[in-house]
Amino acid sequence: MEKETRVADVVIIGGGASGLAAAIELGMKVPALDVLVIEKMPEPGRKIRATGSGRCNITNTEAAGFNRIMEFFREIGLVTRTYENGLVYPYSESAADVVALLLERAASLGIRFACGEELMSIKHMPASLVSDPLPGSSNVFQMETVIKDRDGMHSIVTQASFVIMAMGGKAGPTYGTIGDGYRIARNLGHSVVTPAPALTGIECEEWDEGREPCGITLGGTRSAGVVSLYKDPKHVFGEDTKIFEEAGEIQFTRYGLSGICVFNMSRHMRYDRRMGEGLDQFLVRADLFPDGDIAEYIRDRQNGKFSGTPAGEILRTVLKEPLADYVIKAADDGPDEEGRVIADRPVSSLTDEEIKTIARNVHALEFSPKQIRGWNDAQVTMGGVSLDEIDGATSESLLVKGLYITGELADRDYQCGGFNLSNAWLTGLSAADDIAAAVSSKGE
Numbered sequence: 001m002e003k004e005t006r007v008a009d010v011v012i013i014g015g016g017a018s019g020l021a022a023a024i025e026l027g028m029k030v031p032a033l034d035v036l037v038i039e040k041m042p043e044p045g046r047k048i049r050a051t052g053s054g055r056c057n058i059t060n061t062e063a064a065g066f067n068r069i070m071e072f073f074r075e076i077g078l079v080t081r082t083y084e085n086g087l088v089y090p091y092s093e094s095a096a097d098v099v100a101l102l103l104e105r106a107a108s109l110g111i112r113f114a115c116g117e118e119l120m121s122i123k124h125m126p127a128s129l130v131s132d133p134l135p136g137s138s139n140v141f142q143m144e145t146v147i148k149d150r151d152g153m154h155s156i157v158t159q160a161s162f163v164i165m166a167m168g169g170k171a172g173p174t175y176g177t178i179g180d181g182y183r184i185a186r187n188l189g190h191s192v193v194t195p196a197p198a199l200t201g202i203e204c205e206e207w208d209e210g211r212e213p214c215g216i217t218l219g220g221t222r223s224a225g226v227v228s229l230y231k232d233p234k235h236v237f238g239e240d241t242k243i244f245e246e247a248g249e250i251q252f253t254r255y256g257l258s259g260i261c262v263f264n265m266s267r268h269m270r271y272d273r274r275m276g277e278g279l280d281q282f283l284v285r286a287d288l289f290p291d292g293d294i295a296e297y298i299r300d301r302q303n304g305k306f307s308g309t310p311a312g313e314i315l316r317t318v319l320k321e322p323l324a325d326y327v328i329k330a331a332d333d334g335p336d337e338e339g340r341v342i343a344d345r346p347v348s349s350l351t352d353e354e355i356k357t358i359a360r361n362v363h364a365l366e367f368s369p370k371q372i373r374g375w376n377d378a379q380v381t382m383g384g385v386s387l388d389e390i391d392g393a394t395s396e397s398l399l400v401k402g403l404y405i406t407g408e409l410a411d412r413d414y415q416c417g418g419f420n421l422s423n424a425w426l427t428g429l430s431a432a433d434d435i436a437a438a439v440s441s442k443g444e
């Protein structure tokens with residue numbers, strides 16, 4: 001295989017959110033630096049384009065480093081809008097515009113890009129062993145990348161004084177992230193907390209072999225509610241075992257549960273099969289009528305003009321039809337002596353016990369997680385390069401001087417709402433600032 005060689009001052013692996021922020025910041029702070037971004041996809045920023053359903057929720061007023069992130073975007077000329085709930089979007093609400101602006105700024109600062117090129121390995125040696133190291137660098141890095149094209153494999157060796165690994169995690173593999181960074185970080189001596197998909201839907205046992213619960217098509221139904229997660233290896237799931245609760249829109253799908261509150265819940269469902277743990281230690285309860293008391297609502301209608309109305313119809317005045325049908329069917333013990341199911345019986349005929357069961361289903365409808373949706377559906381990765389081995393302020397590796405590990409590649413993940421991109425921008429900026437300070441203080 002033919003091998004080319006090239007040199008740069010700083011090499012950034014990964015042209016995603018973190019890598020692009022780092023490259024632009026370096027270009028602005030130290031224009032003389034030769035910065036090369038290596039990106040395995042045909043162009044940089046593919047995942048950014050998909051964020052926020054194409055609108056790009058760039059940050060959140062509550063995110064760590066919010067002011068620093070906003071300062072960066074103001075500096076590169078992005079106009080933003082902030083919603084009452086703290087979510088910040090580009091004013092145009094177009095993720096493609098954010099990518100276009102980042103790439104335009106990078107180009108105007110002379111940042112070089114090598115796209116369609118995949119990093120295979122990084123080696124490092126003390127800078128004292130090379131004749132002309134960059135001021136401030138302690139190590140010199142040698143990276144091997146490959147380009148696969150119609151003519152076969154083409155290999156390039158790149159030498160640099162600083163390397164930023166901004167290679168993302170494993171979530172969203174169609175955007176280029178399949179976890180390459182973990183292997184490379186391990187080869188450099190780092191440990192990796194086992195990655196798992198997060199911010200994703202939850203498949204539930206109640207959807208038995210593809211059949212929807214009680215034969216009722218819940219898929220496609222959305223309901224405001226509160227989801228709670230219980231964790232108890234003994235499967236008792238008392239109130240003291242509740243580990244998460246969030247109000248929001250619960251989306252019922254063809255496999256189970258989805259929606260932002262469910263995505264956020266998925267981050268709390270870590271388990272280790274090697275320790276004999278399984279998803280059966282978790283239970284989800286959903287309150288579909290958090291603003292009222294369904295038992296009281298039913299009892300109020302047992303006398304007076306609604307007393308003859310079928311119980312199922314009464315529930316449909318509060319819940320969406322498939323959910324009303326499900327909670328009442330799940331409470332049904334079978335037809336009465338006249339052959340009627342609960343849903344068809346007049347509300348006045350419901351016993352206290354039946355009302356209690358319906359109320360339990362409405363306020364604490366139970367779902368048993370069977371599987372967390374995989375990498376293709378996940379928005380983020382839980383786990384990654386251990387934070388014990390990374391300087392939290394600069395993103396520099398504590399094991400290899402001059403190596404920086406930023407963004408989702410490190411073991412950090414956050415809830416929905418702009419926090420994950422915030423982490424990517426902020427850690428990219430901190431790495432760039434640290435390199436800029438190192439080379440400037442040595443007279444670059």
Ligand SMILES: Cc1cc2nc3c(=O)[nH]c(=O)nc-3n(C[C@H](O)[C@H](O)[C@H](O)COP(=O)(O)OP(=O)(O)OC[C@H]3O[C@@H](n4cnc5c(N)ncnc54)[C@H](O)[C@@H]3O)c2cc1C
Nearest residue numbers: 014016017018040051052119168172176407408418420421
């Ligand atoms: C569908 C979707 C929607 C999302 N929406 C939001 C949102 O609205 N707000 C929010 O805060 N977060 C959102 N996220 C999460 C957010 O996009 C990520 O956390 C963030 O992009 C991580 O940035 P990063 O730079 O660390 O990694 P990435 O953006 O994943 O970039 C890593 C880059 O490295 C490249 N790479 C990987 N391996 C190699 C290799 N061997 N050689 C060369 N290049 C390599 C990849 O191709 C990729 O371009 C969303 C995620 C998804 C999947």
